[in-house]
Amino acid sequence: MLHPVAWWLWGAGLxxxxxxxxxPLLLVVVVVVAGWVVAERREVGAVNAYLPFLLLGLxxxxxxxxxxxxxxxxxxxxxxxxxxxxxxxxxxxxxxRLGGPVSLEALVAAAAEGxxxxxxxxxxxxxNALASPKRLLRYLPATLYDxxxxxxxxxxxxxxxxxxAARVRAARRLRGHSGHGVxxxxxxxxxxxxxxxxxSLDLAASMExxxxxxxxxxxxxxxxxxxxxxLTGLVGVVAGLYGVLDGSVTGLLGMPLLLLGLxxxxxxxLVGARRDVRSRYRRDxxxxxxxxxxxxxxxxxxxxxxxxSHGWPGVVLAQSPLAWPEAxxxxxxxxxxxxxxxxxxxxxxxxAAVRAAAQTARRSxxxxxxxxxxxxxxx
Numbered sequence: 001m002l003h004p005v006a007w008w009l010w011g012a013g014l015x016x017x018x019x020x021x022x023x024p025l026l027l028v029v030v031v032v033v034a035g036w037v038v039a040e041r042r043e044v045g046a047v048n049a050y051l052p053f054l055l056l057g058l059x060x061x062x063x064x065x066x067x068x069x070x071x072x073x074x075x076x077x078x079x080x081x082x083x084x085x086x087x088x089x090x091x092x093x094x095x096x097r098l099g100g101p102v103s104l105e106a107l108v109a110a111a112a113e114g115x116x117x118x119x120x121x122x123x124x125x126x127x128n129a130l131a132s133p134k135r136l137l138r139y140l141p142a143t144l145y146d147x148x149x150x151x152x153x154x155x156x157x158x159x160x161x162x163x164x165a166a167r168v169r170a171a172r173r174l175r176g177h178s179g180h181g182v183x184x185x186x187x188x189x190x191x192x193x194x195x196x197x198x199x200s201l202d203l204a205a206s207m208e209x210x211x212x213x214x215x216x217x218x219x220x221x222x223x224x225x226x227x228x229x230x231l232t233g234l235v236g237v238v239a240g241l242y243g244v245l246d247g248s249v250t251g252l253l254g255m256p257l258l259l260l261g262l263x264x265x266x267x268x269x270l271v272g273a274r275r276d277v278r279s280r281y282r283r284d285x286x287x288x289x290x291x292x293x294x295x296x297x298x299x300x301x302x303x304x305x306x307x308x309s310h311g312w313p314g315v316v317l318a319q320s321p322l323a324w325p326e327a328x329x330x331x332x333x334x335x336x337x338x339x340x341x342x343x344x345x346x347x348x349x350x351x352a353a354v355r356a357a358a359q360t361a362r363r364s365x366x367x368x369x370x371x372x373x374x375x376x377x378x379x
Contacts, residue, residue, distance in 0.1 A: 001043070002345050004131035006290035007140055010341055011127025013297030017335060018119040020304040022112045022317045025327045026335050033339040034126035040342035042129050044350040052162045053125025064114035068106055072097045079104040079322070105322050112317045135284075178294040205375050229268030236261020286376025292344040295341075300373045303334040 014030055021027065031054070038050045070084070086099035168191045177184060240258025307315045314326035347355070 001134075001284065001288050002131070002293065003284045003290045004133075004136040006286075006293045007131035008127050008136060008357050009294045010121050010297030011130075012076075012339060013294075013299070013301040014123040014126075014338060015120050016301035017304045018116055018123060020301075020308045021118055021315050022333075023314055023325045023327075024115055024317065025325050026314075026331060027115050029332060029335045029339075031119050031122045031131075033336060034123050034144055036339060037342045038129050041345055041348065042351070044354055046129060046132060049128035050122065050125040053121045053128070054118070055185055058123040060117045060121070061111060061114035066112045068110035069102045070098065072100060072106070082105070090168075105319050106318070108322060109319050138283075161192065161196055165355070168192055168195070169234055210360035231263055233261050233265030233268055234262075238266060240368050248272075289345045293341045296340045296344070300334045300338050303307075303331065307331060 011034075014034060016032055018027060023232060034049060035054075040046070040053040042048065055293075080101045081101050084103050085100035087095065089098065166187055172184070172187070177187075236257055238261075239253065240261050243257060244254070304315065312328065312331070314331055317325050
């Protein structure tokens, strides 16, 4: 199994790449590449979080387009598709409208922004499907272990809820129900919520029996120092990430502030880890495949950051006037490069066993069909 941190660094590179472009062609290529890598390297039995996150992204696109059509946006277009009934608003709500003309340019801009969010969710779902958050939890610093446990539970909740809904729907179909319609959807809510509540109670009981939630003994000065460093570092990281992701921000509010926040946060983690020691059992090695996955995930992020800062064509979708998005070869190859993760990484053990068994079955079937039938002996 590949190191889980490598898969999440690969997914983070794709997320950063999506944040620096609104070109629908590039975003669709990123989603396809992430889905292909999941199909090739997801372990048998692991939760497939890619599809639920992909469906959530599609819902985000529809909501974005619907809200822009009703509330309007800052994009002014010449091509008016329809005119909704407008509601007059007071003067202090200038810039906001209800109804009115809906232009093609505004809908395309909203769809592009929604597609960027959908691609980001798809990349997070791909990383969640390729690397189990439970394995990733072992490599968190001791100070963030409790917070990491909550994040892992939150990340695995949506895929497990989707799987539970699929099982309930299959059970109802076996009992003769159609499984379609609004009424049938309402009948699924009760069993799904009841099953999720039972699952959460079982998880809480198992975590309590294993000693989760214990509070290590710390002195007051060490606790105050760790809290101050953590708060300062997180503020710096958030402000630095905003500066990195927003191309219009220049100066110290960017990479310098992000690096400073990471240094302060690391210091806070080291101070807290001295008082809360945790042992690790059977660590995963970090070798050439992990470095290769990290590099192919970081290349599109660095390429699109450079392209956006230098104003390359094809990075931002032209909205006024509306034009067909360009697809420069360099950018397309850059976002296709993360697909090499399905080539440079080893096949997971159970998936390799399933593929070997299927190949053996095909060979035996081909050998059986190649043998000529025995001649019938008549007297």
